[in-house]
Amino acid sequence: MDPLPRGLFGLKRRQLFTLYLLIGSVLIVVGITSYTLRITRAVEAQNLLITELFSGMVSRQMFSEDSAEMERVLKIINEIGIPLVMTDNSGLPILWNPGVTGIAQLEDGEFEALMLQDPRSPTDPRVIEALALAAEFDEQSQPFAIIDPSGRRLGTLHYGQSDLSHEIRIMPYLELAIMVLFFLAILWGLQVKKENDQNLLFAGMAKETAHQMGTPLTSIMGWLALLHEQLPTDDDTLPELEKDVERLSKVSARFSQIGSLPKLDDRNLVAVVEDTIQYFRRRLPHMGGRVEMRSEGAASNTVAFNRDLIEWVLENLIKNGVDALADGKGTVTVRLADMDDGGVMIRVTDTGRGIRPSHRGKIFEPGISTKARGWGMGLALVKRIVTQYHGGKIRVESTGPQGTVFAIWLPGKDV
Numbered sequence: 001m002d003p004l005p006r007g008l009f010g011l012k013r014r015q016l017f018t019l020y021l022l023i024g025s026v027l028i029v030v031g032i033t034s035y036t037l038r039i040t041r042a043v044e045a046q047n048l049l050i051t052e053l054f055s056g057m058v059s060r061q062m063f064s065e066d067s068a069e070m071e072r073v074l075k076i077i078n079e080i081g082i083p084l085v086m087t088d089n090s091g092l093p094i095l096w097n098p099g100v101t102g103i104a105q106l107e108d109g110e111f112e113a114l115m116l117q118d119p120r121s122p123t124d125p126r127v128i129e130a131l132a133l134a135a136e137f138d139e140q141s142q143p144f145a146i147i148d149p150s151g152r153r154l155g156t157l158h159y160g161q162s163d164l165s166h167e168i169r170i171m172p173y174l175e176l177a178i179m180v181l182f183f184l185a186i187l188w189g190l191q192v193k194k195e196n197d198q199n200l201l202f203a204g205m206a207k208e209t210a211h212q213m214g215t216p217l218t219s220i221m222g223w224l225a226l227l228h229e230q231l232p233t234d235d236d237t238l239p240e241l242e243k244d245v246e247r248l249s250k251v252s253a254r255f256s257q258i259g260s261l262p263k264l265d266d267r268n269l270v271a272v273v274e275d276t277i278q279y280f281r282r283r284l285p286h287m288g289g290r291v292e293m294r295s296e297g298a299a300s301n302t303v304a305f306n307r308d309l310i311e312w313v314l315e316n317l318i319k320n321g322v323d324a325l326a327d328g329k330g331t332v333t334v335r336l337a338d339m340d341d342g343g344v345m346i347r348v349t350d351t352g353r354g355i356r357p358s359h360r361g362k363i364f365e366p367g368i369s370t371k372a373r374g375w376g377m378g379l380a381l382v383k384r385i386v387t388q389y390h391g392g393k394i395r396v397e398s399t400g401p402q403g404t405v406f407a408i409w410l411p412g413k414d415v
Helices: 015-060 067-079 111-113 125-139 163-230 236-256 269-287 305-325 378-389
Strands: 084-088 091-094 144-147 153-159 290-297 329-338 344-350 391-401 403-410
Touching: 015 163, 067 163, 084 125, 091 125, 125 153, 163 236, 236 269, 236 305, 236 391, 269 290, 269 329, 269 344, 269 391, 305 329, 305 344, 305 403, 378 391
Parallel strands: 290 329
Antiparallel strands: 084 091, 084 153, 144 153, 329 344, 344 403, 391 403
16 A cells, blocks of 8 residues: 555655755756856966966066065065965075965065075075975966066966965865755755654554544443353353453553653563463464464563553564465564663564565555555554664564564663
């Protein structure tokens, strides 16, 4: 049974919305990234033109006798956002912009001492750092020759990428990370909404079921009282009927606990498993076929659980196992084992047909049923009881033609 309507490509509406959201997010990221890359290339081209223009201006003003023009050149070098290192024809650094390159500025009277440095074996830390920076710039961009109006080469201008270029380059990755986080936040919100909707559905259905069962249970108890007066005292029918009525009362109590936080006060899982197995053994002859019920292993670790709800989990899994047996013949086994982390593992194994591949990944989703007339709520409630009410885990450990194994882990008391 699959009550959710399907849309495009046979997908459910919820899946289709997630697909639209994913495609839309990808298109937005691609669009923004492409635009940012185009802006980055434009900024880099602009940096190249500015540097080329600056190189020409330096060629005209570098050795000008006008001190004002020289100061203007130095001011531009210090303030321009593109890191620059200027070397003379021997390769000796003679100018740079300290605020961008991070190399200390030359003080008054230090230029003459600088000119005495040998670029092949410098001793001044500033020269060493400037040469290393110039070499790094040359690996990224082709340096410019500084030529005076007469065509004589005065030196070389080495330049790197501006801080703005570096920031723009990381923008696509930053935007991608933001979009991924945004998309994950949306998925998380959808998941929370889905869980809240399921909680309301479970609680409403459970409360209504418990309410509807109340009247017939009261009536059956009255009929049982009359039968006690009419049937012989040695008749074993009434005790079994009373056990079934007691079981129905437990079912009603279980439903009434859905939607509220149940009390976890039991400790003896072995007794719960044995009682559940015995209940089914007494009724298997009436189900038809030959089904063997087994309980194996033991558990000494202390775990807190709600007896009514864990019985519900076991009964649901056992009943599913019985229904899966071919021709009503086979074995259903409940096995207990202590875990090293202090918890207890419960495995419910059947020798049935296994779960169809199309259902294996969504067997615990509401509305997914392997039965023709099923509502698909049993295993969804089982998962809710195990995970939300007991803090445990449940999964399909294996399934196939040899049968299916459901594994339930309940945490230890101190976990």
